[in-house]
Every structure is written in C-alpha cells, then in structure tokens.
Amino acid sequence: MTAGTARQTYLNYINGQWTPSSTSQTEPSISPANTYDIVGYVQQSGIEDLNAAVEAAGRAQPVWRKLSGPKRGEYLFRAADVLEQRLDEIAETVTREMGKTLPEAKGEVQRGVNILRYYAGEGMRSIGEVIPSTDSEALMLTTRVPLGVVGVITPWNFPVAIPIWKIAPAIIYGNTVVFKPAQETAVTAAKIVECLDEAGLPAGVVNLVMGKGSVIGNAMAEHPYIHAITFTGSNDVGKMIAQKAVARGAKYQLEMGGKNPIIVLEDADLDRAVEATISGGLRSTGQKCTATSRVFVQSAIYEPFKRRLLARIKELTIGNGLADGVWMGPCASQKQLETVLSYIEKGIEEGATLLCGGRRLDDGEFGTGFYVEPTVFENVSPNMTIAREEIFGPVLALIKVETFEEALALANDTPFGLSASIFTQNIGKMLTFIQDIEAGLVRINEESAGVELQAPFGGMKQSSSHSREQGRAAIEFFTAIKTVFVKG
Ligand SMILES: NC(=O)C1=CN([C@@H]2O[C@H](COP(=O)(O)OP(=O)(O)OC[C@H]3O[C@@H](n4cnc5c(N)ncnc54)[C@H](O)[C@@H]3O)[C@@H](O)[C@H]2O)C=CC1
Ligand SMILES: O=C(O)CCC(=O)C(=O)O
Secondary structure, eight states, X not given: OOSBOTTOEEOEEETTEEEOOTTOOEEEEEETTXXXXXEEEEEOOOHHHHHHHHHHHHHHHHHHHHSOHHHHHHHHHHHHHHHHHTHHHHHHHHHHHHOOOHHHHHHHHHHHHHHHHHHHHHTTSOOOOBOOOSSTTEXXXXXXXXXXXXXXXXXXXXXXXXXXXXXXXXXXXXXXXEEEOOGGGHHHHHHHHHHHHHTTOOTTSEEEOOOOIIIIIHHHHHOTTOOEEEEESOHHHHHHHHHHHHHTTOEEEEEOOOOEEEEEOTTSOHHHHHHHHHHHHHGGGGOSTTOEEEEEEEHHHHHHHHHHHHHHHHTOOBSOTXXXXXXXXXXXXXXXXXXXXXXXXXXXXXXXXXXXXXXXXXXXXXGGSOEEOOEEEESOOTTSHHHHSOOOSSEEEEEEESSHHHHHHHHHOSSEESEEEEEOSOHHHHHHHHHHOOOSEEEESSOSOOOOTTSOBOOEETTBSSOOBSGGGHHHHHEXXXXXXXXX
C-alpha cells in the first residue's frame, strides 16, 4: 500500500494504516525550483493525530523490544532493499521537493540505503560488556535496553538521510518511533515510511505525523508518553525542545547549527582548497549544517586564492536540480530565500565588500523559483553578523589572516562548533589544529561538509547537545545501560 492517493495526497501513517489527519486539512508541498510544480498534498495534523500515533507506538513497543536484535535487523535489511529499488523515484522527489540537484539526491538516497544496512547489522553486535567484580564469585556485566517511544523531529535539508539515521538506530535497539518530518519535505518522508511499510514492519513500530512544528513538534516535546526526542534543526527550536524535555525528565538529543570555518594556509594546494571551499560552501545551496561559511586565508596567498575562487564560481550553473548539468539548485523555500537575502543585505549594511553574487535570480525560468546567486564577501570583520550567525545559504565570507595562530583563534571565535577544515602540508599545524579547534568534525585537506555513516557525528559548543549520532555512537542515545551483578 502507498501513502499517496490518486490526487497525490500523502497521508499520516499510524498503527500501520495510512490515515488522513483528524483536521481534514492538507497543504501543498511545492517545488522550490518551480512553485507551479506541486509535489503532493500533505497533512496538517492536529494533536488528536499525534496522540493516536503515540498510543500506537506505545502499544507496539513491548512486543517489538522482545524480538531479537537479528530479527529486528531483518526488517531493516528488507527496508534497505525496497529503498534501493525505489532510489531513482525517491531521489527525483527529493529534488522536486527540496531543490538539491538530482545527483546529490541520488547520493543521499543511497546513503539512506547504506545507513539502513549498517543498523540492520547492528542488531547482531554486542550490547554490553563483562566487567571484573571485586567479588571473585560474582559475574558483573552491562546490558542495554530501549528507552520506549522516541520522537523524531527532522529538517528539510537532508530529507532522507537524517530521518533514516535517527529512525534506524531507534528501532534496531528496540524503541518505537513517532516521526514528524519538516513540512517542506513531507512527501519524501511519506515515501521513506512507505519503504518501511513495504518491508513489513509491524504496525505501530514507526508512525508518521505530518504537521506544523509549532503544533505537532511542540506537543511531542511535551508529550508524557514520548520518552526521548531526537531533533535536527535550528538552535532556537532545539533549545526550546531541550527545556521541555528536561522539565519532564525525557532524554533529548539536538543537532543544530554551524558556522564552519575553512583555514587555507600559504603552503596549501590552492586548487584543492578552492574546490573544497566551493563544494563545502555552496553544494546543496549552502544548506548543510556542515557547510563552510567562513574562509580564513593567509595573506601571502589571499589574492591568488580569491581570483581562482571567483573564477570557478562564475562557471557554476544554477537552475532546476532535475536538469542535466545544473550544479546548484534553489533555496529550499521562500522563507529560506528571504533569510539568505536578508543576511546579504546585512553584510552590505555592516560594511563588508560584496565580491560576487548577492542578488535573487528572478528572470526567465528563475522567476518561478527561489534562486539566489552564489555570493562572496571580503573585508568581513569577526563581529559582523555574517561572520557570526548561521546563514544556511550560498554565502561565503573571506577573511584575510597573517598567521595560522590568528586563523585558529578567529575560527574558534564563534558560539558554534560543528565542523572545521584546514588546508596545509605542515604536519605540526595539522596536529595543533586537531587538538585546538573547537569542532566535533575536524577535516584536514578536505571540505567541511560530508559525513560517513559509520563514524560519530555531532558538534561542540552550541552546535549540539554534546551527544553524537550515527555509527556505534548512536547506541548511547537510543538505549539505557543496566549494570547487572549476578551471584549464585
Ligand atoms: N542543523 C541543520 O541541519 C538545520 C539547521 N537549520 C537552521 O534553522 C533555520 C530555520 O530553518 P527551519 O526549517 O525554520 O528550522 P526549524 O528548527 O524550525 O525546523 C526543524 C524541525 O523542527 C520542527 N519545529 C519547528 N518549530 C518547532 C517547535 N516549536 N517545536 C518542535 N518542533 C518544531 C519543524 O517542523 C521541523 O520539523 C535555517 O535557516 C538554518 O539556519 C534548518 C534546518 C536544518
Ligand atoms: O555534511 C553532511 O553530509 C551532513 C550535514 C548534515 O547533517 C546537516 O546539514 O544536517
């Protein structure tokens, strides 16, 4: 069964049934590349729908947790196969609904397949250890148990990978899930859940409730029968969720913004550094929490670096991500476009020098989408808004530095700490960077964006709630440890 009807209306998925919301309200999910392209109609759910989903997840959990890990893994392996069979179709939906280019969307769906397979295997791996007791006749060990019902709240920028890297570990460890995707990409979310449904996942193990963050997301944070919340999105919302979770003793995990630096030192391979700046800063139209936004360049190579960067940016093709040869698509929504344009305006107002871009593209075919030019500023001082706040758009701030030490100090001068990159051949500076940069992801001679599913992912300072997602690190959030002491 599928989530869509003949009218392309996508339904909630509650207790294994595709269900219209109790409010009977839907809204169109439009393509940011062409606002006349309606990808589908999605539900605007109410609290009643959320309650039904939480109840279904609560009923399913005691049975689901009793299955063996390998048995739960079988469902994930099957879901991976279904997603892989539907890769092209779902990638096209991602591009239409969110705007990233089709090759990027295909890469993301493949990543979703790989994450499902990784966590399917996790069902067979160790969940505890034996610890020597001071009592020689006793056995002391740890085991892990699921938390119960987990609320999954996700953004629109990785509409396949982020939901899957939260849902897959949640369920492999025996939790059940209520999933609220970003409304901007709710059609994609419904298609992911269709894959779980087609894989035969038992009713209630994963439930999908579409709707406004301020209604459904907020009620999830407050819901007494949701035992844990995993969230990716803005800092403001993340902090609100954390406060609500703490107030009722629920576990929470937040993955939020970044203001990620790249440092280019005078001994760097300039061509590679330019490519990494462009790819890290502008791919996905800069809408990654790991995107490069501050570019610190040593003065000796500042001018050649700038020249090459601007020349390469001129070559980038912008357009509908479904078209062949397009390198950069639109911003994901009108709201996001307006945010980006307002930051560009602020940069100009506060005295930064605009080197390229800066305008909305609205002539010809661009007129029906949310397109903005790739934008580069220089003469950006560290206290300017564009050097401090997350923009989440294709905007780079070039900052000239004299020394590595100055670059490092400025790179750390931010409330965020997600990802950071350096280009240099000097091993001593690499090692100092690894030690002293305040970031959860440290990248040497590689762009700031890009994460591997088998490695821990997360940030320092205000970029996260200090926990890590993905890889084996996920077990820390999605389970509780029991320390067991056995004596005959
Ligand atoms: N870290 C990341 O990957 C992301 C960061 N962002 C940042 O956030 C900015 C705003 O983007 P938005 O889409 O508005 O992010 P957002 O934080 O509002 O949305 C993320 C998720 O939270 C939900 N949500 C919204 N309000 C909520 C509330 N009161 N309680 C519970 N859940 C709620 C949304 O429906 C969505 O599912 C971006 O410009 C960017 O700076 C946005 C998306 C992803
Ligand atoms: O860089 C990546 O591949 C992941 C980025 C990410 O998780 C995000 O933007 O939310």
